[in-house]
Amino acid sequence: MSTTTFTFPDPLELYSPEERARRIAKVWADAAVDIESRVRRLPDPLMADQLYNSIAxxxxxxxxxxxxxxWRARGQGPAFLKLPNGSVKYRGSAVRRFIDEQGKHPRTKGVRS
Known part of the structure; x- marks a missing residue:
């Protein structure tokens, strides 16, 4: 008894090269939109009313x-609070505002502290 194996053709082979490229580009664009919407739903770890120290x-x-x-010495950077005990704190909303004013995201290289 012999068995015959049937394989389905690649659906993209049914289209012209231009149409294949268009369909593949659409799939990638849809995936990018999906990923972007998922990332937007992630909670921002920075809470607006919370105070953060310089390290955080x-x-x-x-x-x-x-x-x-x-930045503090030159009057730049996010707004900060100097508490009576001398410690410096940043309000989350001030840090978020600073980022938004820059028109770009924080740099992505490693942190030295």
Whole structure:
């Protein structure tokens, strides 16, 4: 008894090269939109009313703590609070505003602290 194996043709082979390219591009575009919408639904780890120290803020912005110190000295960077005990804190909403004002995301290189 012999068995015959039937294989289905690749559906894309039914189309012209131009149509195949268009269909593949659409699949990738749809996937990118899906991923982007999923990422947007992820919670932002930065809470607006929470106060963050320089280390946490530097990690979130992906810049060294010394950069934050330099920004404070020059009146740049996110708004900060200097508490009576001398510690510096950043409100989450101020850090988010700073990022939004830059018109770009924090740099993606490693953090030195």
């Amino acid at each position: 803020t530097s990690k979130y912005l992906n810049v060294p703590v010394r950069t934050l110190e330099g």
